[in-house]
Amino acid sequence: MEMTGERRIAAPRERVWDALNDPQVLQAAIPGCESVERIGEDQFQAKVSMKLGPMSAKFGGKVTLSNIVPPVSYTISGEGTGGAMGFAKGGADVALEEDGPEATVLRYAVRAQVGGKMAQLGARLIDSTAKSMADQFFDRFAAIVAPPLAEHPEPVAVSGTDTEYLAEPATAAPLTQHGAEGMSPGGPVHRPNPTSGEMPLPLRLLTQDFLGFPFQVWFGLGAMLIVLALIFLT
Numbered sequence: 001m002e003m004t005g006e007r008r009i010a011a012p013r014e015r016v017w018d019a020l021n022d023p024q025v026l027q028a029a030i031p032g033c034e035s036v037e038r039i040g041e042d043q044f045q046a047k048v049s050m051k052l053g054p055m056s057a058k059f060g061g062k063v064t065l066s067n068i069v070p071p072v073s074y075t076i077s078g079e080g081t082g083g084a085m086g087f088a089k090g091g092a093d094v095a096l097e098e099d100g101p102e103a104t105v106l107r108y109a110v111r112a113q114v115g116g117k118m119a120q121l122g123a124r125l126i127d128s129t130a131k132s133m134a135d136q137f138f139d140r141f142a143a144i145v146a147p148p149l150a151e152h153p154e155p156v157a158v159s160g161t162d163t164e165y166l167a168e169p170a171t172a173a174p175l176t177q178h179g180a181e182g183m184s185p186g187g188p189v190h191r192p193n194p195t196s197g198e199m200p201l202p203l204r205l206l207t208q209d210f211l212g213f214p215f216q217v218w219f220g221l222g223a224m225l226i227v228l229a230l231i232f233l234t
Contacts, residue, residue, distance in 0.1 A: 001090075001114070001126055006107040007138045010146040013096050013104045017071030019145045020094065029141040031133050034058075042068065048080070052129050053121050057085035072096060086116020106138075 009016055019025045023036040023044060030036070032049040039045045042065040049058045061080025068074045077091035090112030097105045114126060 001110070001112045001123065001130060003110040003112075003127070003130055003134065004108065005134065006105055007142065008099060009104050009106055009138075009142045010102065011104060011142075012102060013098045014071050016096055016104045016106060016145055019141065020074075021065075025141070025144055028144060029137050031136045031140075042066070046080075050082075050129075050133070052085070052118060053125050055085055055117060055121070057082035059088065067093075082116075082118070084117065086114060086118040088112060088114045088118070110134075 011019075023038050026044070026046075027033045027036040030046070030048060032051075034047040034049060036044055036046045039062070044063045045061070046063060047058060047060045050056070059080040059082040061078050063076060063078035066075045066077065073093070073095040075091060075093050079087065079089035081087045090110065092108050092110040095107045097107070099105050110130070112130070118126065
């Protein structure tokens, strides 16, 4: 089986390199991984549970890193056994290329060989399972390595508006339509809504209350009484 691919990760190359050599990150990213332990400077031991078609098994084996060129590339090779299910062995060349200061393109080329009952399941099933596990690995790996996006962007102070005070958090906030008129860090602020003294007389009457009810309510009741009187008295 051979498989190649690449994935862009929103993190600097050094951070991606460190994560590829971190047993805890690898354990969290590998689907079905139960443990990853460093047993040497360039050696790991791992246990992985996986399902391949109708068969399930636990694999255990050692992984060795070679051709190491930090933080650019390395070759990973290993062999694992899954009991009656068979064995798997192979290797992969991994290369990291900077894509700007905050992103990295990870390229890989995998070569693997399986034996035992796994080999009887057919190359198509093995290839599709391997691709699915690779996609899951890189999705998890990118989520761990890439910094989280800010959920709420920082507010921006705009000159001449009520947000201008954000440029100087220590100063008093501006006065808006919910406050009184006065001075703010951005200059004088006036309430956009007219006060009752500025309204024309008909509008002031409509906004005033009489016996606890607005004038509109009394006007509506009066109109209804007139209509009823016209109906029943004629």
